[in-house]
Amino acid sequence: MMFVIHMTDRPDAAEVRASVAEAHQEFLGDHVDAMWVGGPLLDDDGTTAVGSMMIMDFSDRAAAVEFIEQEPFNQAGVFESVVIRAFHPVVKPQ
Numbered sequence: 001m002m003f004v005i006h007m008t009d010r011p012d013a014a015e016v017r018a019s020v021a022e023a024h025q026e027f028l029g030d031h032v033d034a035m036w037v038g039g040p041l042l043d044d045d046g047t048t049a050v051g052s053m054m055i056m057d058f059s060d061r062a063a064a065v066e067f068i069e070q071e072p073f074n075q076a077g078v079f080e081s082v083v084i085r086a087f088h089p090v091v092k093p094q
Contacts, residue, residue, distance in 0.1 A: 001057065001058060001059070001086060002056070002057055002086070002087040002088065003064040003084055003085065003087055004053065004054070004055050004083075004084070005052075005053070005055075005064065005067075005082065005083070006051070006052075006053050006084075006085070007051050007052045007068075007073070007078075007079045007081070008041075008050065008079060008080050008081045009049060009050050009052075009078055009080060010077070010079065010080040013079075013080075016076050017078050019076070020072045020076045020078065023072040024071070024072045024073050027070070027072050034056045034058060035054060035056050035057075036055040037054070038055065038056070039053065041053055052073070052079075055089075061084065064084050065084065068082055068084065
């Protein structure tokens with residue numbers, strides 16, 4: 001089942017985000033088989049991260065929650081909020 005995970009950074013998260021970036025990348029590398037798309041959400045300047053968004057395939061919502069609970073940015077307190085929603089893709093890339 002597909003889920004969208006939408007994370008919004010705390011306003012003061014840039015330094016923590018940078019310090020945990022390597023662990024974050026390693027963690028995602030371990031889960032890339034479940035990921036359909038993912039990346040940072042950017043401020044209007046096009047360079048400043050203000051959050052993240054992923055669309056991933058999990059067996060159920062509990063697995064999505066377990067994933068984000070283990071995610072290094074989340075464990076380090078980067079995120080102000082995390083929203084998980086079931087997702088039904090209708091339009092897919094060609």
